[in-house]
Amino acid sequence: MSKIVILIGSVRKNGNTELLAQSFAKGAKEHHEVELISVADYKVNPCIGCNSCFKREGHQCFQQDDMGKIYAKLSEADLVVVASPVYFYGISAQLKAVIDRLHTPMRNEFKIKRAALLLVGAATLPELFDAVVLQYKLVLSFFHLEDAGMVLVRGVKDAGDIKGNPALEEAYALGLSV
DSSP: OOEEEEEEOOSSTTOHHHHHHHHHHHHHTTTSEEEEEEGGGSOOOOOOOOOGGGTSGGGOOSSOSTHHHHHHHHHTOSEEEEEEEOBTTBOOHHHHHHHHTTOSGGGGGOOOOEEEEEEEOSOOOTTTTHHHHHHHHHHHHHHTOEEEEEEEEOSOOSTTTTTTOHHHHHHHHHHHHO
């Protein structure tokens, strides 16, 4: 049994991104321990690039916010799932702050070996997710992580639009397969 952490980047409670993440979690919970983290519930300041974490004991950031709680959860994870709405071809600002704060040597102590990506966007453009997918693939390559899979959902804007969408079953199946 593996530990899976799902980072949900939407601030909208029970919105399309959260419903997609819950569907993945439902499948994954059949064989693994799963924790969903709504990053909007945590106060995480952006990384300022000072690199003080490289010099501090335990590589702790000098900023006193909730990122320490997220570090603790990620340090136990075998697989991390990034779930985000896509705004202007990028992930949410709240999720970006968390990801940027992983610019710390502390991440080298994590046992994460695999990652998955769940994205939701209102537009239907074929290129909608290209920038995020490219960044995701670069992170996989840099950290030598295995891609566990992606579910990319276009054309869902208002809360609940994803209900009845085949992507929910796709996310469930992906969760079941990891």
